[in-house]
Amino acid sequence: MHICMDWKSINFDWNRARAFLVTAEEGSLSAAARALGVAQPTLGRQVDAIEKELGIILFDRVGRNLVLTPTGLELLEHVRAMGEAANRVSLAAFGQSQSIEGTICITASDVHAAFLLPPILKNLRQQEPGIDIEIIATNTTSDLRRREADIAIRSFRPTQPDLIARKIKDVSARLYATPDYLQKIGNPTTPYGLKDADFIGFDHTDALINALNTLGLNLTQRNFPVLSENLLVQWEFVKQGIGIGIMQSDVGDHESVVRRVLPDLEPLTFPVWLVAHRELSTSRRMRMVFDLLAKELAKALA
């Protein structure tokens, strides 16, 4: 090391840099303030302060919102790098933390969150009352590397090498509808009988259609007049006789108001993976929750 290393170049207020980063990424002071959990005037003053401190203009105040100046854009690139490093700091710190107390954030599909997790969480809460649990129920995949969640329950194998993943098992999914609806479309017993049926779909992509057609059906977009990204909403539609929906077998078979469509049709199968960031695997709290989830999920899906 130098006799006297020079730190004046990093001797600006780093929190103000963070304020700038989040404001630029979120697009407004208000949104950034919400995201960071601080008041909007605070963030506004921090951005003003860093502009003064560095002697540059980061945002043009145009109308009711801020737009980045070219200077701001230039700086944003470097501040982003700070943010990514800060993220790694946070990850490493969490991983090193040996305290069992604290929060764990779990993300799962809404179906898993609603039907699978409640009894498991009950166990966990009893066993470790010091651990708080936050559930993010979403069908969009959260980015574990940004630590949007600590543990994810996924239906695909993650590819990033810095994630650790454990396959719990394969689960099956089948088509369900109410007896009323099935009668309305003539109690079909062959795939051909479903050619004009209404299905509840997930989105406009053909992924589900293709999967079902490989099982012998012959569906098109026309068969999916009702869409929802929320699988619980889909399931309510099915239970109320709107149409045919797909659901995990163990959930569908336990729902008395519906029954299988084409009971002998081969089910769809998909895996259940438990995923966490590798850095976090050294955290005692993390391991505790991860291992308990793995054990209980395997039991629940048996």
Place this chain on the structure above:
Amino acid sequence: MHICMDWKSINFDWNRARAFLVTAEEGSLSAAARALGVAQPTLGRQVDAIEKELGIILFDRVGRNLVLTPTGLELLEHVRAMGEAANRVSLAAFGQSQSIEGTICITASDVHAAFLLPPILKNLRQQEPGIDIEIIATNTTSDLRRREADIAIRSFRPTQPDLIARKIKDVSARLYATPDYLQKIGNPTTPYGLKDADFIGFDHTDALINALNTLGLNLTQRNFPVLSENLLVQWEFVKQGIGIGIMQSDVGDHESVVRRVLPDLEPLTFPVWLVAHRELSTSRRMRMVFDLLAKELAKALA
């Protein structure tokens, strides 16, 4: 961008991270406080706070000083990355600044600082009173990329691609001593006559010896009983008759108490480069000083 990007992982106090970084790099709270220009208790409390905030122990308080824990070492790596990014932020901000007011930090060898810069700085101060100048006179090369200085006067061509360099000219250096000393060693007129002379050296490396020997001398470490990294100190030794020293010709020839040793010996030559960080070239203040330095240096060295 996600619907609601999650920033909680970077929502720790970044200034505390900086406090940890500098403390770890400097080795003590006191040194870090000096380096950052804050009080030592402030830094101590910031380090305490980040330990609490992240729930980890960064330093072991052993005796009167701090030593990194393995956890601290692990985190330091990531915090270093934050620091490097912060450094780039600072560089970019400076480069984008169009204000002519402010400070410019120039590093040069002590000889250049003492003999070359004074008249140039006088000009600069007259021409641009709003620009403050800080001179780092050292014979160790400052790291421009860390912004230990804004402009450097160097005697070698920098290799890093993110630096801009302009060669001013080649200058020559010769051997000087007092008439008294030369008489004492028998007024040598050939390289052989210097075989037992005392030279003032820079350090224990053979670089200078090798350079002189290529001119026909035949010196060894024995000829360098007096060493100083400070060339001005060397020069005082020479002027007081301690031995023979090397000095830029234009400085040595204007010093009346010394004269050339072996006047017909071919001089050593080395280039003078003006160097700055590429990011800074867009700064108005920077360009002003850089261009003036280039012009005046060329004139002064003519």
Place this chain on the structure above:
DNA sequence: TCCAATCCATGCATATATGCATATCAAACC
């Protein structure tokens, strides 16, 4: 063994930053 130097911790007065409530403003909508 004592002394001096150097470092970290603590108390307290002060400076700084934050949050809340509110004013102000611009754009979209009826």
Place this chain on the structure above:
DNA sequence: GGTTTGATATGCATATATGCATGGATTGGA
């Protein structure tokens, strides 16, 4: 055109962080 909505600024009371002075502890050396 007025109204609503969602944004940025400002005033003020409060919370938080900082600096200074000081105490306590450890190391290295006379």
